Amino acid sequence: MKLSTKGRYGLKAMVDLAIHSQDKHIALRHIAERQDISEHYLEQLIAVLRKSGLVKSVRGAQGGYSLALAPDEITVGDILRALEGSLAPVACVDENVTEECSEWDFCVTRVVWKEISDKVNEVVDSITLSDLLEEYNKKNSGKEYMYYI
Amino acid sequence: MKLSTKGRYGLKAMVDLAIHSQDKHIALRHIAERQDISEHYLEQLIAVLRKSGLVKSVRGAQGGYSLALAPDEITVGDILRALEGSLAPVACVDENVTEECSEWDFCVTRVVWKEISDKVNEVVDSITLSDLLEEYNKKNSGKEYMYYI
DNA sequence: GGAAAACCGACTAATAAACTAGGAATTAAA
DNA sequence: TTTAATTCCTAGTTTATTAGTCGGTTTTCC
Numbered sequence: 001m002k003l004s005t006k007g008r009y010g011l012k013a014m015v016d017l018a019i020h021s022q023d024k025h026i027a028l029r030h031i032a033e034r035q036d037i038s039e040h041y042l043e044q045l046i047a048v049l050r051k052s053g054l055v056k057s058v059r060g061a062q063g064g065y066s067l068a069l070a071p072d073e074i075t076v077g078d079i080l081r082a083l084e085g086s087l088a089p090v091a092c093v094d095e096n097v098t099e100e101c102s103e104w105d106f107c108v109t110r111v112v113w114k115e116i117s118d119k120v121n122e123v124v125d126s127i128t129l130s131d132l133l134e135e136y137n138k139k140n141s142g143k144e145y146m147y148y149i
Numbered sequence: 150m151k152l153s154t155k156g157r158y159g160l161k162a163m164v165d166l167a168i169h170s171q172d173k174h175i176a177l178r179h180i181a182e183r184q185d186i187s188e189h190y191l192e193q194l195i196a197v198l199r200k201s202g203l204v205k206s207v208r209g210a211q212g213g214y215s216l217a218l219a220p221d222e223i224t225v226g227d228i229l230r231a232l233e234g235s236l237a238p239v240a241c242v243d244e245n246v247t248e249e250c251s252e253w254d255f256c257v258t259r260v261v262w263k264e265i266s267d268k269v270n271e272v273v274d275s276i277t278l279s280d281l282l283e284e285y286n287k288k289n290s291g292k293e294y295m296y297y298i
Numbered sequence: 299g300g301a302a303a304a305c306c307g308a309c310t311a312a313t314a315a316a317c318t319a320g321g322a323a324t325t326a327a328a
Numbered sequence: 329t330t331t332a333a334t335t336c337c338t339a340g341t342t343t344a345t346t347a348g349t350c351g352g353t354t355t356t357c358c
């Protein structure tokens with residue numbers, strides 16, 4: 001039930017963008033340095049986020065990335081599901097997977113998986129980047145430069 | 150964020166025990182057959198459950214396993230945590246892991262992981278084997294032998 | 299034209315998951 | 329008292345996934 005680095009790094013990168021890319025774009029290199037993530041690896045993650053429409057890019061020298069939407073329009077759920085796929089603990093309660101398992105009608109453990117799935121999605125869909133930005137400002141008020149996320 | 154087969158098989162096996170081992174013990178082979186799980190593999194899982202005090206065993210011929218506690222005294226959380234370890238999505242919100250990460254004081258994503266962790270534990274701790282047993286009886290009332298779980 | 303960036307696809311190392319194998323110890327029943 | 333059925337234990341193996349690395353191509357500012 002652990003999240004992979006994709007989801008963790010991806011969310012950190014998105015919060016970094018929310019903090020630093022207000023009406024400008026910033027180079028991946030800077031995000032990677034601040035968050036201490038391999039640049040090449042982060043490149044792959046941000047490619048997914050771009051294809052999901054959460055991030056937009058400017059190519060060429062002085063190019064970079066910025067959020068494709070306002071921070072309050074991007075939820076943690078959007079980010080995590082883009083990078084990790086469904087957050088359902090088992091496939092049978094993943095709404096994108098249509099094939100029912102052979103034991104569907106009699107399965108009693110499914111109610112457990114379904115409840116977990118629902119609660120997890122409820123949590124991540126209720127938190128936006130804007131909420132995390134606020135949390136960041138609270139924790140770092142008065143401090144010069146605090147890039148940790 | 151997927152559960153491994155350990156948790157899934159383990160819960161199935163425990164529900165199977167709740168159904169079939171009322172004041173008797175049953176051989177692992179039967180559970181493995183009914184639930185279609187490799188016997189040797191299930192053996193390793195049930196060893197963990199035994200060491201966690203959720204299952205008790207009788208050795209030798211005609212031996213087998215039974216629940217160590219009443220079904221309403223065993224939660225899904227007990228079973229899953231025994232087999233999967235902590236259900237926290239990242240280590241920093243796992244209460245058994247004491248070491249704080251270097252960014253602890255400024256980290257803003259931790260609130261997300263903490264909320265997920267709390268909700269998941271809330272769900273699994275609120276469902277007992279007795280609840281699943283009831284669910285089983287409801288779904289299989291009137292049917293001859295339905296072993297699916 | 300050169301440098302700084304995003305973009306792209308393939309390859310690789312490390313780790314974890316999901317078993318498999320083979321036997322030792324125990325005990326009921328024949 | 330032997331035999332067969334069962335739990336118990338440790339180690340090995342295979343497969344899949346994770347978490348990267350590598351080496352470029354393309355685009356665009358200066």
